[in-house]
Amino acid sequence: MEQQLFHSVRLDSDKCQGCTNCIKRCPTQAIRVRNKKAYIISDRCIDCGECIRVCPHHAKYAVSEHFNEIIKYKYRIALPAPALYGQFNNLENVDYVLTGLKKMGFDDVVEVSKGAELISSATRMMEKELKKPVISSACPAVVRLIRTRFPNLIGNLIPLVAPVNMAAKIAREEAKKKTGLPDEDIGVFFISPCPAKRTAIKAPICLDESGINGAFAMKDIYPILFQTMDRLTPEEVELLNDSGIIGVGWASSGGEAAGLLKERYLAADGIENVINVLEELEDEKLNDLDFIELNCCTGGCVGGxxxxxxxxxxxxxIQRLRKFMPVSCNSLPEEYDVSELSWSKELTPSPAMKLADNVIKAMKMMTRLREIEASLPGLDCGICGAPSCRALADDIVRGYASEDYCIFHKVDYNNEDQSLPIPFRNKVINGENSEDKTDEG
Ligand code: SF4
Ligand code: SF4
Structure with a gap:
């Protein structure tokens, strides 16, 4: 499937009230409201899930695999994201979680934190070849955001597979050796904290295939896993944990950077902070840094x-759990060929924001866009259903909207008849015509 057209974030139009709460939160301006209903522009959506967070009517949601999917396979492997460990109170040993997953119906469990330690190791090994400041590629929503809004920064991304792909590769190879089964009989499933990671699995943009058959939402797995763990006796708990502080630390913001043992790094989380950092990076204000870790969700993957x-x-x-762990359990041998873990496809800029393929035509459209934008009031009120006046101008120039979508378009702000009535003006705090400009008296 075309990568930009597969999405885990969906919209239930029946539930949408057209309130426009979501349009301004979308980092790629992918949402419009028309005729009291929201629409997602498919090739702009990066599956970050921000609109799910803010929709008061639960009209936005994420799709993931149903648990019954595992019965299609003879041998089933779970890949838990380290954020899963932070969901349980009073957990002192991750083996309870890993054994619980096996009791739920998986034949084996490979921790994504194991993959993370190996990717930290690979990043340290290829460091000299990377363009500084190096940007982490672990958050798939960040990779898509860069591809869509900041294509000039594509060259700064670490071109390595994500920890989950690394864990899947290990899991599959071990399962084939252990069982002799062919690939198609081995089902590998990720337990995901966010929709962006599922999309990266189902429609990877930097790999030909992810090696993963599906992803379960952490919140769907949690209740069954909690009950299963609750019934476990200490004797039943298997010794399955195979990662340490470095790998498990990837669950929260700053964990990946800590694993690289760098001093000049920055870790930002939450979509607005991420965008601010990318803007500064584009303006070459952060060139003294070695490494930049970005997570679209607040707090990192724990905030998915x-x-x-x-x-x-x-x-x-998770910080408490890490106290009982070794620093790291996994690293690559010195002679390891890191290129084996490189992206198999080149990451190219998304065409979603392009006005036209033809440069002359695109320039003409940009000139027109600027003229239209200048004629709009610049209020960015969202009443037209677009997130900003510029977004409406962009829609108009593409033929998706017209100027009369703006209800203020014909308002003359210098017209005395439309200014505040005099009795009301005197009651307005800091109003333009207020006589009292100070706090005194
Ligand atoms: S937040 Fe967006 S999707 Fe949710 S009801 Fe409002 S317009 Fe519809
Ligand atoms: S998932 Fe993110 S990018 Fe997609 S429509 Fe929602 S807010 Fe926009």
């Missing part, structure tokens, strides 16, 4: 929309 726990609580729990 498919988790159940508050990200700060989950982060504190």
């Amino acid at each position: 929309v498919l988790t159940v726990e508050n990200p700060y609580v989950a982060k504190a729990r």
